[in-house]
Amino acid sequence: xxxxxxPEDQVNVAEGxxxxxxxxxxxxxxxxxxxxxxxxxxxLQFLLKYITGDNLVKGSYGFEAEFNKSQTSFHLKKxxxxxxxxxxxxxxVRDTSGGSYIPTFGRGTSLxxxx
Amino acid sequence: xxxxxxxxxxxxxxxxxxxxxxCSQNMNHEYMSWYRQDPGLGLRQIYYSMxxxxxxxxxxxxxxxxxxxxxxxxxxxxxxxxxxxxSLYFCASSTPDRGRNTEAFFGQGTRLTVV
Numbered sequence: 763x764x765x766x767x768x769p770e771d772q773v774n775v776a777e778g779x780x781x782x783x784x785x786x787x788x789x790x791x792x793x794x795x796x797x798x799x800x801x802x803x804x805x806l807q808f809l810l811k812y813i814t815g816d817n818l819v820k821g822s823y824g825f826e827a828e829f830n831k832s833q834t835s836f837h838l839k840k841x842x843x844x845x846x847x848x849x850x851x852x853x854x855v856r857d858t859s860g861g862s863y864i865p866t867f868g869r870g871t872s873l874x875x876x877x
Numbered sequence: 878x879x880x881x882x883x884x885x886x887x888x889x890x891x892x893x894x895x896x897x898x899x900c901s902q903n904m905n906h907e908y909m910s911w912y913r914q915d916p917g918l919g920l921r922q923i924y925y926s927m928x929x930x931x932x933x934x935x936x937x938x939x940x941x942x943x944x945x946x947x948x949x950x951x952x953x954x955x956x957x958x959x960x961x962x963x964s965l966y967f968c969a970s971s972t973p974d975r976g977r978n979t980e981a982f983f984g985q986g987t988r989l990t991v992v
Binding site: 768794798811813856867868870 | 908910912917918919920922925927935967969971979980981982983984985986
C-alpha cells in the first residue's frame with residue numbers, strides 16, 4: 763500500500779524568508795512523488811515531481827523539493843517566500859512496483875505568507 | 878489545450894434526487910479518478926479507473942457509482958445523495974507512462990451541496 767503524510771496542517775512564514783512544507787511517504791517499491799498547489803476556488807495545479815535521477819527537483823514558481831530515500835521524505839522548499847505563494851499544498855505518491863497507478867494524496871498543508 | 882473538464886461547477890440538490898457529475902479529458906489518459914475534498918481531511922479517493930470498463934473502489938466509495946464506457950469520460954453518479962456528500966469534488970486523469978509524463982491533471986472542481 764502507498765501512503766503519504768503531511769505533518770503540518772499550516773505553515774506560517776514571513777515574506778522573503780525561506781519556506782519548507784514537509785512530506786513523508788510510504789511505498790512498497792520505488793516512488794514517484796509529486797507536489798500540487800491549490801489556490802482558493804481553483805483546482806489542483808502540478809508544481810513538480812520526482813521520478814528518478816537528481817534528488818533535488820526544481821519546479822514552477824521557484825519551488826524545489828528534495829527527495830531523501832533514507833528518510834522517505836520529499837519536502838517542498840522555496841528560498842524566498844512571496845505573499846502570492848499562500849495556498850494549499852498537497853504532496854502525492856505513486857508506487858512504481860505495481861498495483862494502483864493512481865496517486866495517493868496527503869491531507870494538505872495550508873501555507874500562509876505574511877507581508 | 879490539455880484539460881480535464883468537469884460539469885457542473887456548482888450544484889445544489891435535495892436529498893435523494895439522483896445526480897451525475899460529468900468528467901471528460903482530452904489527453905487520451907488511461908487512468909481517471911474521483912476525489913472529494915473536505916476541510917481537515919484533504920483529498921480522499923472515491924473511485925478510480927485504470928482503463929475502459931475497469932473501475933475500482935477508492936477510500937470512500939459508499940454512496941457513489943462510476944462508469945467508464947469510453948476512455949475520455951468518467952462520470953460520478955450519486956443515486957440517492959445525502960447531506961454528508963456535500964463536498965468539493967475533483968476529477969483527475971493520468972497516464973501509466975514510466976517516463977516523464979506521470980503527473981495527474983485535475984478538473985476545476987464541482988462544489989456540491991445536498992440539502
